[in-house]
Amino acid sequence: MPPTLMSRGPSEPAREAQFSRTPRSTNMDIESIKSNLSLHGPTRVVINAEGETKPPDRACKEDGVLPLLVFIRNDGWTLGASYEHLEVARKMWADEWVGCYNLSTCEYSTYVETPV
Numbered sequence: 001m002p003p004t005l006m007s008r009g010p011s012e013p014a015r016e017a018q019f020s021r022t023p024r025s026t027n028m029d030i031e032s033i034k035s036n037l038s039l040h041g042p043t044r045v046v047i048n049a050e051g052e053t054k055p056p057d058r059a060c061k062e063d064g065v066l067p068l069l070v071f072i073r074n075d076g077w078t079l080g081a082s083y084e085h086l087e088v089a090r091k092m093w094a095d096e097w098v099g100c101y102n103l104s105t106c107e108y109s110t111y112v113e114t115p116v
Contacts, residue, residue, distance in 0.1 A: 003047075010017050011054060012027075030099065030108060033072055033076060033101075034077065034101055034106075034108060037070055037078065037101055037103070038106075040072055041056035041057075041067065041070075041080060042056055042067055042070045042078035042079055042080035043055075043077050043078045043079065044056075044078075044080070044086040044094075045059035045060075045067050045079070045080040045081065045082075046065075046078050046079065046080070046081045046082075046083070046088055047059050047063045047065050047085075048060070048063075049084075049085065049088055050088075051088050051089075051092060053079065056080060065085075066082060067080025067081055067082060068081065068082055068083050068086070068102070068103060068104060069081055069086055069089075069099060069100050069101070069102055069103070070101045070102075070103060071089055071090065071093075071097045071099075071100050072097065072099045072100065072101065073093055073096045073097060073098065073100055074096050074097075074098045075096075078101075079092065079093075080103070083101045095107075098110065
């Protein structure tokens with residue numbers, strides 16, 4: 001039987017689960033997330049006051065933005081921000097952040113308020 005449009009890709013429930021913002025795991029391994037941050041940086045970086053984001057390599061190359069603090073969401077996704085954009089980043093998923101990681105001091109905190 002030839003493939004049809006309906007037979008390609010994940011089913012609707014699988015697609016919904018793939019893009020769900022609910023936690024994938026309640027047992028996030030913070031140590032592996034921190035290690036990944038050291039090697040690859042955050043998933044995305046806030047590049048302006050409007051909350052636009054880019055992958056870390058493009059944020060640095062195209063906009064000159066280097067993250068200072070990385071917010072860690074309850075599903076393991078990470079968002080970096082420079083000092084100028086910390087408050088913008090914090091507000092983006094305020095109820096879903098589980099911690100933050102300071103890239104300059106390599107300190108992790110479960111307190112997610114932005115520094116003064």
